[in-house]
Amino acid sequence: MLSNKTKYGIKALVFLAKQDQRVPVQISVISKSENISQKFLESILLTLKKNGVLGSKKGKGGGYYLLKEPKDISMTTVMRLLEGPIAMVPCVSLNFYEKCEDCPDENACAVNKLMLKVRDNTLQIFRNTSLADLSN
Amino acid sequence: MLSNKTKYGIKALVFLAKQDQRVPVQISVISKSENISQKFLESILLTLKKNGVLGSKKGKGGGYYLLKEPKDISMTTVMRLLEGPIAMVPCVSLNFYEKCEDCPDENACAVNKLMLKVRDNTLQIFRNTSLADLSN
DNA sequence: GCATTACTCTAGTAAATCGATAGGGTAAAA
DNA sequence: TTTTACCCTATCGATTTACTAGAGTAATGC
Structure with a gap:
């Protein structure tokens, strides 16, 4: 099962990708538009920021704003983060990777x-899907 | 993440499929051979039995024994159960299926x-993979 | 400067799920 | 009638999830 964390993260990224200009968008705007708890979204965007996907301005x-073009943000990155x-x-x-203990x-x-x-198969889908693909 | 339940279930089914004759195999035998807690395995085999994959003899x-040929047991069935x-x-x-509450x-x-x-993609893999495919 | 705005960080917590474990009951075969 | 092995219920600790609370700090604009 996909966690809400990931689900919200993807929705927020798509929201940012859909902006016409690359100006910072407040958490509260995304949170209201996508029906996400503001505080929870805060922590999600923070991880995306810490890992080079988003930038922020105080x-x-x-x-928050995208640091790269939507077409250059792959779903593998987002999913793994x-x-x-x-x-x-x-x-x-x-x-x-981890070895199974029970498996000889x-x-x-x-x-x-x-x-x-x-x-x-799943990896191939994520590799071939960028944020731009999801934003159309 | 795949639960241990499913993992153990698949391992047990493969073990049964690998038997030369179609004679009942005791839980304790499977449990020892595959390093699975006997009681836990018991409950797994029970669900497989209740859903027509396995038969049992007291x-x-x-x-426990397979009710169908390994080639006729699809991974979709096992995964869903x-x-x-x-x-x-x-x-x-x-x-x-369930609708998302937050999604308009x-x-x-x-x-x-x-x-x-x-x-x-995943479904296609499970559909095209039978117990026989995994037992070779 | 100073108030405002908005990001940053640390804890904590209720609820659900997982992975067993315990223990007794019952049916069938020899 | 004894043994063997399946059947069923209940419980429980550990972990994860999805938030919530609340305080702190850094920029920005006036």
Whole structure:
């Protein structure tokens, strides 16, 4: 299941991408428009900022804005930052790999085999989908 | 993330599919061989039984066995029984559909659009993968 | 400067889910 | 009639999720 965190994050990013000008947008504006708790959204945008997806400006006329063009922001980045691993099991994860304790041989494991296929496919979708694709 | 329940369920099914003869296999045998808590496995096999995937036989020489040929047991069935919805959000789920409360228009929703693609792909993999495919 | 605005950060918490564990009950086979 | 093994219910600690509260700090405009 996709967490609300990720869901809200994507919605906020799309909202920013849809702005005509690249001016800072206040959290409260996004929060109202997308029906997201303001405080919760605050923490989400903060992580996106800390990881180079968003920039922010303080004070009057401040807010958040995209640091890159929507077409250059890939869904893999967003998913990994907000949701964590893309794989359904750690033993097939690229960025969050962990060995299964109960499994003697990964290569002989049916779950591994199946989930590897799923990960490959899902990853390809996220790689080929940019923020621009979602904003049309 | 895939739950242990599903993971163990798949492993147990593969174990059963790999048996030469179609004789009942005791829970304790599967549990030891696959490093799964016996009691936990018990409840998993029970759900698979209640939903027509497995049969069971009581008493001495009893145990669980597949009700169908491995090639006729699709991963969609197994995943839905043990893991639940295949989709990452309820609003793109076929069997567990639910409308998002915060979303005014599903067709205009970026998350919906993205997750629909993911679900289609994942579903296709599960549909095209049978227990037989995983047992080789 | 100084008030306003808006971002930043730290805690905490209610609710749900997960992954078991415990223990007794019941049916069937030898 | 004893053994074996399936069947069912209840409980429980740990973790995660989705927020909420509240205080602090940095810019901006007048």
